[in-house]
Amino acid sequence: MGQHDVTTESTAFGPADASIATARSELYTRGITACRGAFDVAWVDRVAEDVDAAFREAVARPDGAVGRGPQRYYVEIHPEQLRGFVELTTHPWVVAVCREVLGDDYRIVELGFDTPFPGAAYQPWHRDFPMPEATRRERRLTSLAFNLTVVDTVEEMGPFEIAPGTQWDDDSDFAHGMFPPQDRYPRYARRAVRTYPQRGDISARSALTIHRGTPNVSGVARPVLVLGVDAPGAGNHERHDMAVTREYHATLPAAVRDHLTCRVVDVLTPIRQKHTIEGLVMGVE
Structure with missing residues (x-):
């Protein structure tokens, strides 16, 4: 099993055209790409504070956090x-x-975080949703998931594991279009790469690329922020319920506001999680 960090070299605040071309190539070949040191560590630590506060609020109410397996939540x-x-x-x-892969009118549709706590087990290999017809017919990616770790990842924390190149795998025998049969597991294990991002790194992947969480045998949680972005018409916003207040919406720069697909409301209400993974039976190695 591979044990190498999946990253590509880019400057922190002005990626060269060549690095973006590399990112596109990696997304279409490996299914994942990344930028090291994109953010200041102090900024990431503030994100970690907000993630912790949001988790404590969410887990205290019905449907605030959805289980992704033993001691693993979204x-x-x-x-x-x-x-x-x-x-x-x-x-x-x-x-x-986003512009290179999804087009100039990309849509921001999801903001959330995954947290494997100590005791989290192996997930079964899966993709996050069924393959869209545009991908099947045209071999075109219509969405990206950006992941930002808020801790420095080490092996004991149960790093993310991905099988590069499997974003194109035929899903005719996948349960719910997402879960491959176990007779495919050896192939994924042979291809598997674990990622060890550090605070400040950010990755982008196709959520169709087969992946799984691994056991967290450490004493600390490993939260990862998730930003979901669509090409126009991809429709993943229907799986989510993101909203902003009118006051906040008015403060957003056009570079964000013009790409944001969400409700604009007078008062925010807590999100009741829609992003369940139907049929996902966790804890299987």
Whole structure:
């Protein structure tokens, strides 16, 4: 099994055209790409504070956090719950990758975080949703998931594991279009690469690329912020319920506001999680 960090070299605040071309190539070949040191560590630590506060609020109410297996949770949040939302969504590498892969009118549709706590187990290999017809017919990616770790990842924390190149795998025998049969597991294990991002790194991946969480045998949680972005018409916003207040919406720069697909409301209400993974039976190695 591979044990190498999946990253590509880019400057922190002005990725060169060549690095964006590399990112596109990696997304279409490997299914994942990344930018090292994109954000200041102090900024990431503030994100970690907001993630911790959002988790404590969400887990205290019904449907606030959805289980992704033993001691593993997903929470979707509103942009106003993250002080760094504008910095995240206007980062030059993030913007450039979105434009290059999804087009100039890309849509920001999801903000949330995954947290494997101590005791989290192996997930079964899966993709996050069924393959869209545009991808099947045209071999075109229509969405990206950007992941930002808020801790320095080490092996004991249960790093993310991905099988590069599997974003194109035929899903005719996948349960719910997402879960491959176990007779495919050896192939994924042979291809598997674990990622060890550090605070400040950000990655982009196709959520169709087969992946899984691994056991967290450390004493600390490993939260990862998730930003979901669509090509026009991809429709993933229907799986989410992101909203902003009118006051907050008015403060957003056009570079964010013009790409944001969400409700604009007078008062925010807590999100009841829609992003369940139907049929996902966790704890299987």
